Amino acid sequence: MASKRDQLQAYQFLVQRAISALVTRETDPEQPPFRRPSGAAFAGVALAIVALACVGVYGMIVPGGNNAWRKNAAVIVEKESGTRYVYLGERLHPVANYASALLLLGEHGTTERVSRDSLAGVPRGPRIGIADAPDGLPGPGKLLTGSWSLCSAPASDLAGSRIEESVLLAGASPSGGAALGDQALLVESTSTGDRFVVWRGHRHRINDYGAVGTGLALTAEPWARVGRAWLDVLPEGTPIGPLPVAAAGEVSTAVPGRTDIRNGMLLMVQTSGGGQQHYLAERDALRPITELQYDVQRASAQMMAAYPGTEPKTVPLPPSLATMSRQLDPVQAEAGSAPATRPAIARLRDQDTTVCATFGDGSTAPSLTVDPTLPPADPMSTTARRTASGTPLADRVHVPPGSAIVVEAMPSAQAPAGTLTVVTDLGRRYPLASPDVLKMLGYPSARPVRLPAGLVARLPEGPSLDPAAARRQTLGG
Secondary structure (H helix, E strand, O other), X not given: OOOHHHHHHHHHHHHHHHHHHHHXXXXXXXXXXXXXXXXXXXXXXXXXXXXXXXXXHHHHHOOOOOOHXXXXXXXXXXXXXXXXXXXXXXXXXXXXXXXXXXXXXXXOOEEEEEOHHXXXXXXXXXXXXXXXXXXXXXXXHHEOOOOEEEEEEEEEOOOOOEEEXXXXXXXXXXXXXXXXXXXEEEEEEOOOOOEEEEEOOEEEEEOOHHHHHHHOOOOOOOOEEEOHHHHHXXXXXXXXXXXXXXXXXXXXXXXXXXXXXXXXXXXXXXXOOOOEEEEEEOOOOEEEEOHHHHHHHHOOOOHHHHOOXXXXXXXXXOHHHHHHOOEOOOOOOOOOOOOOOOOOEOOOOOOOOOEEEEXXXXXXXXXXXXXXXXXXXXXXXXXXXXXXXXXXXXXXEEOOOOOEEEEEEEOOOOOOOOEEEEEEOOOOEEEEOOOHHHHHOOOOOOOOEEEEHHHHOOOOEOOOEOHHHHOOEOOOO
């Protein structure tokens, strides 16, 4: 009689034959199914155990995992927390920001993301760096080299009152608007009430509005209201106003034999071709003046003293007498000179006019545009409006996001060099301690945009980017 063991084996044999018939269509195959996969699985498990054992032994011999950051000049970022470090003097130093890390490395190092375990056990140093230095810098391909525009636009304060807001577009220009060309723009300062004629990019202060406004027929023309931050960035031109005359009304010896000519009188020589040359009589010489200056002088109150008891009028002078008279040198026309004749005045829609001054690379005088379109106002781009020393800042700053600008702030048109500065897309400028800092920041071949220092000063200033300062201990970010 079969035992229970024999019955179990017979049952297993029967089941195996049934499975073989279903899988291989044979009841008695040479190789039972599933034997190879099972063997392969056992072999894989054995190999995995051996590999894990090898890794464990390697980890005991060489602890810490990734050590490439020890050899390379790298900004080390801990994966789990995002904390930045630099490896100096066998120590890991937390750094205040990305720019400080590059300055500490002395070159534009790579960024290595390292796990916390790989940094475990490495001695730590104090936190170092320059507080408030840039925490992000774009690549050299994102450096802007375009023009800058400073605009004065009408706005409202918190009380709803009208104010003039200055908007600085760094590396960008406004769209649309009407270019002034040779037209003059009449502006009034909202802070002082002073009036100016803006012509060919220069501001010409009006010294006597009564005489200038009347003599040049400006009283009925539209005047744009602008803020000091915009007005001060324009280069200063020759003021427009009456020339002072010493001892007005006394006899002048400028013209031989003409005792009827007195100090302050206006004289004119007419040529056969219809040309005119105007003069102002002084004590012992004739001063050549332009047609514009003649119109202003004629409306001056001091003219009454030059013509005692008579109506002021222009005295015709023969060319021969003008040649015999002692004449002062005429004022040579140059950049910043007042116009020789009354220029055409730009037509404005109303006093709510936006005016922009655009400076190109290397230019000292801007081109002017009336009523262009500005980028939408962003409350986060508002500045403190003034520095601690009282220098006016642009009220709003716009820098295209994800970009930066390398600028050389020129103190004057004649200066051979200026201050190198990096401007970030947060609207702040950071002076550089030396040109070598550009290489450390990743801009070795950057060509700075040369702009007037007064324009660059409208940006809020950050700390100087100096490798020596980056080594100082800091508590701030």
